[in-house]
Amino acid sequence: MTAHPWLPGLLADPLIGDSDESWPVSGSEVKHQNGYLSLRVDTIVDPQGGEHPRSVVQPHGAIGVVAIDEHDRILLVEQYRHPVARRLLEIPAGTLDVPDESTQAAAARELAEEADLVAEDWESILRLLATPGYSTEHWEVFVATGLSAVPADQRTVREAEEADMAQWWLPFGQAVDAVLAGRITDSMTVAAILAVQAQRAR
Amino acid sequence: MTAHPWLPGLLADPLIGDSDESWPVSGSEVKHQNGYLSLRVDTIVDPQGGEHPRSVVQPHGAIGVVAIDEHDRILLVEQYRHPVARRLLEIPAGTLDVPDESTQAAAARELAEEADLVAEDWESILRLLATPGYSTEHWEVFVATGLSAVPADQRTVREAEEADMAQWWLPFGQAVDAVLAGRITDSMTVAAILAVQAQRAR
Known part of the structure; x- marks a missing residue:
C-alpha cells in the first residue's frame, strides 16, 4: 500500500472492490413488518468492542x-x-x-x-x-x-x-x-x- | 401524443421529465421513529377513489x-x-x-x-x-x-x-x-x- 504523494489516503490497486464482512450482532428487535418491508434495529459490535444501534430496513430486492x-x-x-x-x-x-x-x-x-x-x-x-x-x-x-x-x-x-x-x-x-x-x-x-x-x- | 408505430406506448417529447403530483392521504400512522429515520404507513386515495396503504421510510436526505x-x-x-x-x-x-x-x-x-x-x-x-x-x-x-x-x-x-x-x-x-x-x-x-x-x- 502506497500513500498518496500529497493528500491523505492510499493509492488503490486497479482491481479494488467491495468485499464481504460481518460484525457481531448483540441484539435485534423487529419494530415493524408488513407485506412490503420490515424494519428492525440491530445492535452491532465494532472491532473495538463498542456497541451501536443500527436501523435495518428490509424491502424485497x-x-x-x-x-x-x-x-x-x-x-x-x-x-x-x-x-x-x-x-x-x-x-x-x-x-x-x-x-x-x-x-x-x-x-x-x-x-x-x-x-x-x-x-x-x-x-x-x-x-x-x-x-x-x-x-x-x-x-x-x-x-x-x-x-x-x-x-x-x-x-x-x-x-x-x-x-x-x-x-x-x-x-x-x-x-x-x-x-x-x-x-x-x-x-x-x-x-x-x-x-x-x-x-x-x- | 403519437403512438409508437409497432409497440405499446407513446413517443415522448424530448423534454419529458419528472413532475410534481400529490394524491390525497386519508390516514397516516407513525410506526417507528429514531434519530436516523422514521417509518409511517399512509393510506393514499387514487383518482378512482380506491384506498391503498403505502409504507413511507423517512431518512434524512x-x-x-x-x-x-x-x-x-x-x-x-x-x-x-x-x-x-x-x-x-x-x-x-x-x-x-x-x-x-x-x-x-x-x-x-x-x-x-x-x-x-x-x-x-x-x-x-x-x-x-x-x-x-x-x-x-x-x-x-x-x-x-x-x-x-x-x-x-x-x-x-x-x-x-x-x-x-x-x-x-x-x-x-x-x-x-x-x-x-x-x-x-x-x-x-x-x-x-x-x-x-x-x-x-x-
Whole structure:
C-alpha cells in the first residue's frame, strides 16, 4: 500500500472492490413488518468492542429493465410515487416477491405487467445496493431487446398507481440528456441509463 | 401524443421529465421513529377513489462527493455496511442532519470528516431520489476539486464504522471499469461515477 504523494489516503490497486464482512450482532428487535418491508434495529459490535444501534430496513430486492427498440428508443414508464409526491419517469421495475422466481423471469414479468412487452434477448448489466447505510435492498438491471407486444387479450389489468401509468419511448441519447439535466431522478433509472451509456462508450 | 408505430406506448417529447403530483392521504400512522429515520404507513386515495396503504421510510436526505485530484484520481472510502454485511467502496457521503446547513456545506463537512480533505471548487452535478417507491430520501452529488489536506491537528476522530474506514485513490477510468465489472455497487457511488463519465463524454 502506497500513500498518496500529497493528500491523505492510499493509492488503490486497479482491481479494488467491495468485499464481504460481518460484525457481531448483540441484539435485534423487529419494530415493524408488513407485506412490503420490515424494519428492525440491530445492535452491532465494532472491532473495538463498542456497541451501536443500527436501523435495518428490509424491502424485497428489485429488478429493473432497460428496454430498447430497433430505433434505439428506451421505454420509460411514468408513475406516481407517493413518498416523494412526484410523478416519475422510470425504467420498468418491480420487486422480487414471487418465491423461487429468477431475477430474469421477474424482469420479464414486470416488463409484461407494466408495459405489455415481451423481449427475446436479455443481458444483465448492473448489480447495485440501493441504500446500504440502512437497507438490505439489492437491485439487478437488465437490458431487454427484440421487443414485441403482449397480445391485447393477455394484458395485465393495472391497478392503483399503475392504472395511472403512461409508457413513453424516448431516443436513448435524449434519456442521457434528461438525466444530466436533472429531469429524470429515480436513482435506479439514472444508474441504469448511465451504465448503458458507459458500456457503449467502451 | 403519437403512438409508437409497432409497440405499446407513446413517443415522448424530448423534454419529458419528472413532475410534481400529490394524491390525497386519508390516514397516516407513525410506526417507528429514531434519530436516523422514521417509518409511517399512509393510506393514499387514487383518482378512482380506491384506498391503498403505502409504507413511507423517512431518512434524512444525503449528499455525496466525487473528489478528484490533479492526476484524475477519484477518492473512494471503504466502509463496513451492516445491513448488507459487506465492506463497500463509496464516494464520501453523509446525511443532512445539521439544521440550516446548505447541501454544499454538508458535502464539505463530510469530505473533511471522512477523508481529511478540503476542496476549493465545488460543482453540483446530480440530484437523485434514492428509492421513491417507499422512501422520501433525496440525494445531491457534488464534484470537488482543488483538494488539500486538513491540518493534522484539526482532523476529526472517527468512530464506530468510520474508525475502520480506509481512503483509496483510484484513476477515474479504473473506477468506471470497477462499476461496469460489478466491483463497486453502492447505488449513489455508481450513479455519481457514471454521471461524471457521461458529462465528460458530451
